[in-house]
Every structure is written in structure tokens, then in C-alpha cells.
Amino acid sequence: MTKMPNYISTTNACKLCKPLGASVAFRGMEGTVPYLHGSQGCATYMRRYIISHFNEPIDIASSSLSEKHAVYGGAANLKLGLINVNKKYEPKMIGIATTCLTETIGDDVPMILKEFAKETGGLKGNPLLVNVSTPSYSGTHMEGFHATVAAVIEQLTEKSKANKTINLLPGFVSSADYRLLHEIMADFQNQTTILPDLSETLDGTALLEYEKVPRGGTPLQAIKEMSGAAATIEFGRTLGAAKTGGEILKDKFKVSNHRLGLPIGISETDRFFDVLTEITGSPSPHKYELQRGRLVDAYVDGHKYVFGKKAIIYGEEDMVVGLTSFLAEIGVQPILCASGGKSGRFKEAIAAVTDGVLTEQPRVYEGMDFFDIAEEAEGLEPDLLVGHSKGYPLAKKLNIPLIRMGFPIHDRIGGQRILHLGYQGAQHLFDTVVNSLIEKKQNDSPVGYSYM
């Protein structure tokens, strides 16, 4: 295996910055306005970036620091900004994330917030204020997302009496995925707290009245009571030793934590359903037996079109792990798994999900950008690329199909509706992969067959 050269500069990064993940996570909590403590540009750029994927209005407030604040500290602007946001949005919660600037100048946000509470006696309407530290010079948007979930649990969840709920911490998946998870949990007849919950807040209906803060999101009361749940399930095989939401609930409130991979493809989804059966004591509902059965049937129908095809998979680490597990189980050969993240657990996770399926492990690299991926792809002769929109230039150069998955989807409509999870998600993925390969073959052929 070749060793990746160690470049100094980054070209066309395959990662985003931490506060973006924080903002998305905050957007999935009831009545919450994300607020970036930093200069204006960061918030505006992130809004633009998120909007281009979800096609939803995304308001992210900013403390709009200017030069003098950068020198003397941003406390005054942070406080003034909170008052203004509160006046205008009347939120139930304000989710404050730091940025590189405020981390570098050393603003101590928890302390500023304490001071603020003392000075003002709380904001009108008493919105909750939670804060998370998200300097982008260490970590990516995914660390930002998970850190936010953890911070909210750390700061909001209180001791409460035992209930039969399950806490589900899915990570950054699509709105359609969140809706599917709701459905699955309901079918297990289980009370669930899904944190965050992007099902409605980032894929809303057409409206008559503009909502200052979109409806939906995880109810704040439910977050407070996560301590009493029967168990927590958190998705993410590359989640590190860092305190995750699930780990905090376990340590503080003795809620058992089940860490699983994103349920993408049959194997990983089976594991998810097994855990659900184990926790709830009820068998998998018939509906899912049928979905799984149809999926297996489809795998058989289409297996020849995909067998041995070589794929490059890139994006955020857990998404890549899930997609790799799926591709391996349908007979595609993953040859390169790449991410801009640096969890230190990527390779191990890929090995775990492909164990017993792949005879040869793909090259697995953390800290990659698209320059590295393109360089690495040379000579590998991939048949398809799987990942978000930013791989398109490479797919075009290689003249191979790009299967769009994950975030961001900036060159197609409906990124928020792509279903990745569960048997249903796998069905969608499978049909897409098979049909893309058939389409490529059909387009390249001079014959013009109209049957497979």
C-alpha cells in the first residue's frame, strides 16, 4: 500500500468547520436559535452552505465582532447579541457556539453567561442558554455536531424518574432519515427522545406565516428527562473517547449506552434492530421483516450488475463506514475510503464492518482532501464514486457515476430527502447504485438496448 504524502496545504477540503455542525444540531432542538460567537462572516457563510443543501431558511445569529471587540474581548457584544436575538425571535433556547476567533482571543463563554445572568436576572421569557466550544482549528463539523449534542445533555438533562423511553442520538443524517427513525421507534411502540431531530425543522412545509423559529425539533422537556430513559443508542463507530451524549448519560445517570454504526445496509440495520429488540423486549415488527425480505430479493435481482465494481467512498467518517458496509455486502469492492476527519478510528471501523465480507481491505485514509483523493484515485480505476456533491469534479474527470449521499448535496434538489438508513434506505441506495451502473453502460453502448 502506498503511503500518503504529507502535504502542507489543503486543496478542496473534504470537511467543514465545527460551528457548522453545531448550528445544524441546534436547529434540531425545539424553539432553538443557533448563535455563533464570532465575526459576522462565519455565520453568513455557514447559512449559505446549509441553505444550499436543505433549501430551507436557516437563521444563525452572530455576535458580529469587529476589530475593537477582537482586541478587548467579545463579552459585551455576546451579551448585547443575546438580548437582541431574544427580543426578535422569542426563542425557547439559544444555542451558543464559539468560533475560531473567539476561541483564539480566549473569551470564556460559560463565565460570560454567568455574569450575564447575574447582571440581567435572565432574559425576558427565560430562554435556556446552552453553549458549546467549537474551535475549528481542531476537529471538523462532525465533532461540532456531536459536541453540541453532548453539551446540551450535559447542561440540560437533570435527574428524573425512570421512564421507558429510549434515547436515540443519530448524528448528522438527513431529514428523511430522522423521519424513518421516528417511524421505526413508533412501530416498536416505544417512547423515544431523538436528539437532535431534523425531521421537521430542516424539511418543513410551505407556510402562510413565516415562523421565526421553525416548529419541530427535540422537545426541551424531553431532553431534561433523558436521564430516566431505559437506554441510549448512539450511532457512530468512529466516535472517540471524547464525552459523547450517550457516555454522559451513562456516567451521570447510569443509562446504558449502546454504540452502533449508522444503520446503513442490511448488516448494520440488523444490528440496530437486534438492539431495539433487546432493549424493548418486543420482536421486530412484521413490516420490517417484509422490508428486509424485499431488500434481500432485490439484492439477488441486481447482484450481477454490481459485483466486483470498484468504488471510492468519501465524506464524514461514520457515513463512509456505513456506506462501505453496505457496498461491501452487495458485492461492490470498496477500494478507497477517505475522509477529512481525523478520529483515529476510521480504519478500525471499516475493518470491523467489512470483516468476513471483503477479502481485501480498501485503502483507508483520514485527513484527506480532494487533491489527495484524486491523486490516490489515479491508477485505481474506480467504477463509481460515493459521497456528497463536492466529489463531482472528480467523477466528471474520471467519467464515472457519482452516487450522491450525505452532506452537502449542492448540485441536486432534495438532499434533505435522501434516505440512507434502515432497510428502506438500503433499498433506495441499492436501486440507485445498480441503476447508475446500468445507465452508464447503456449510455456508453452504441447498441441502444431498452432492456437490461
Add this chain to the structure above:
Amino acid sequence: MEAIALKDRENQIHRKGEKPFEIVCDKDSLAGAVSQRACVFCGSRVVLYPIADALHLVHGPIGCAVYTWDIRGALSSGPELHRLSFSTDLQEMDVIFGAEKKLENALLELIDRHQPKAAFVYSTCIVGIIGDDLEAVCRKVADITKIPVIPVQSEGFKGNKRSGYKAACNAMFRLIGTADTSNVSKHSINILGDFNLAGEIWMIRDYFKRMGVEVVANITGDGRIDDICRAHGAALNVVQCSGATMDLANMMEEKYGIPSIRVSYFGIEDMSEALYDVARFFKDDPEIMTRASQVIQEEVQKIYPELQKYKKALAGKKAAIYVGGSFKAFSLVKAFRLVDMNVVMVGSQTGTPEDYRELDDITDPGTIIVDDSNPLELTSFLKEKDVDIFVGGVKERPIAYKLGVGFCDHNHERKEALAGFTGMVNFVREVYSSVMSPVWRFVPRKNRNSGE
């Protein structure tokens, strides 16, 4: 109607006819308001980025670079170096110990890899804080590589987008005057402030060519370093757009005595006026004026029939405008008038008092004029005025769509050419295809029983 404006913003909104014209602008964005504005860096990046054979290295953490990767439709007829996103991707250690060495090595690596004609190094907020000496690093690398390496002082918090334009102009001004101009014609111009979105500058250049006027440098659409170095040989600077490149024109006038005129290429009226203005300047050759009239006549004839068709359908519909620069807003107001539509709201992110005064002069009574607006405000205006089409950028689109209002993208991300004569038809066609779509029948605004 509820008080949607925060108190501090009230004097940034004006309703024509209500009281004598008065508006406050060029203020820093208010802490906590969700401004549509970006930062200094964004301004610099917009202006310099279309220079296609230069290396654009963003010195900072990853976000600033990755959010600006290939997001603008500035086309090149040759090299496409500008479409790559280069970053020093600062990490924690760099922030603590300084990143001059990293910057130097990154520059050497990238210049060696891509052989650009020049390099621009953008500084971002935290670079302003950690205090790297960009000048010194750039000088050193220029000595080694023998190409111009130019720092752009674009720390995000040091002002707003306009300061970024200024920083970009300063950077380019260092190049101008460094190459030979002996073969430049006396009927020659530089095109300033067109960024070749969707190939617009190619159309404009074609008009000038047919008039017999030589274009020395495109500043900066489809721009080249060598052309910019000899831009001081042109007889006239033709400047489009309010703020972006005016500073450069002023500096060139001062140092090289090159006069400038301000034009807009948007709409039939302004486009024709631009060509006439240039012809008038070269009055020593009356042929140029004759040819200008010819060009205009030919071009208008080409588009007239199609425009008439749209006009019939669009007459009386209501439009709202929110764009970056107010100069564009003037042209849009006139363009809508040409098809008999009513402009009921117009605003910009970075207008000057004179700009707003002029808007006040050319709009109808009751029109809302606004500086540095935000989503909540914009939605309330859309509703209040029952708007049929909203013209804005990507961040405004979901706001319009959520409320069931038509939308036309008139920002740097657009992929449709809207300048020139052809651009006018494109623009009206786009307005037409949004306003006349049958989908509005279903939105709650038009049909109160659906959607919600």
C-alpha cells in the same frame, strides 16, 4: 403590523413618501441580528477570485476557504486555477505558535505544483489575531519563486464587505504598472467590476470589439495577471457595480491619470448607455459612435419580440429586490419598469447614502428602501406588499420559497448570464418562469386550505 425592526435598525429602513428621505447605512451589523452580510474576506474574495491564472490561498482555519470553494459562477476561457480552494487549514498548534512557516511552505508547495502567474494570500480573522507577518512571508516567497506574491489584508472583522473590496483593489494596484504597454491602442479600455458570471464579460467584450474599442484588462472576470500588469496602458476605465472596483479606478486615475466612467450592463437602457458613454469618450473617432449605435440596434432587434411576449404576461406584477450592491438595484428597478412591473421593495447590503437617495428618486411612492436587512424583516416586507417575485441571492431564496413567493437569483452564484442585451431576455425569462408557474396555486398564500 408588528414592530419587526429592532429599534436600532429603524433608521436603516425608509418608506418613500412617508417622510423626507433619510437612511443610515454603512453601519457595522448589529450584534445578534441575523445579517445577510458576509465579511471583509468575502469582499476581497469576490473581487479577486475570477483571476483565473493566480493562486488564491486562504490563510486561516478550514471554514473560510471551504465555504468559498467554487461557489461563484465566474468562468474562465483558459486556466481554471481560481476554481480550486486552497487553505493553510490552521490547526491548534499553528494558532498557538504562529503559522508563518506553514504559510511559507504551503505557498512554495502550491506554486511549485500549479505554476501560477501570481499568488494572492488572504488573511482571515484569526490570522489577524495571531499576528503572522504576511508581508514578510510573501516577500520572501516572491524572491524565491520570482512571481508576484501579494498579501490581501482581509481579516473578516476589520470592517465589512466594502473594506474587502478595498483590500482587493490595493492588492491589484500592486500589479498594475509592472508590464509594457507600448502596443496598446489609444481607443482602449479596462473593464472593471464584471466578474464573468455565466460568461457575461465575453458578451460585453464582443460589443466593444464590434465598436472598435480594445479591451486591455478584464478586472476581474476571466482575468489574467499579465493583462492586469499592463492595465495602466488603457485610455479609460469602465467601472461596473457600485463599490467593488471603484477604489482601483480612483487609484489609477490618481497615479496614471486614467479617467473612469461608471456603467451598468444590466437592462437595455443601461447597457446601451454604457456603450454610448464609451463611444462619447472616444469622440476623436466618430466611427466608434456609429458602430455603437449599430451594435445596439442589432442586439435590441434580436431580443425585442421575446421581451414583448413576457411583458404582456408580467405587466402589473410586483417585485422586491435585495442585492449586494445598490448600483445593481438601480438597474433592476429600471429593468422591471421596462416590462411594466412595479418595484415595491428595494434594498442592499452595502449601499451608501447617495445610493439610497438615488433609489428614493427613481422608485414609486410607498416603496420600501432598506439597508443591511435580515430574514425576519424581509419576510414581513414580502407579505406586506404581496410580492410576486423576489430578486436576491442564495440566502434569500428559501425565505421567498417558504412563503410561496417567486424568486430570481441575481447574485454571484448564478449560472444564468443576466448582463448585456441577451442577459435582459434571460432575466425576464427567469422572472417569467417563476411568476407564471402554476405551482403557486397550491401554496398557502394563494390557497389557504393547503400546505400547512
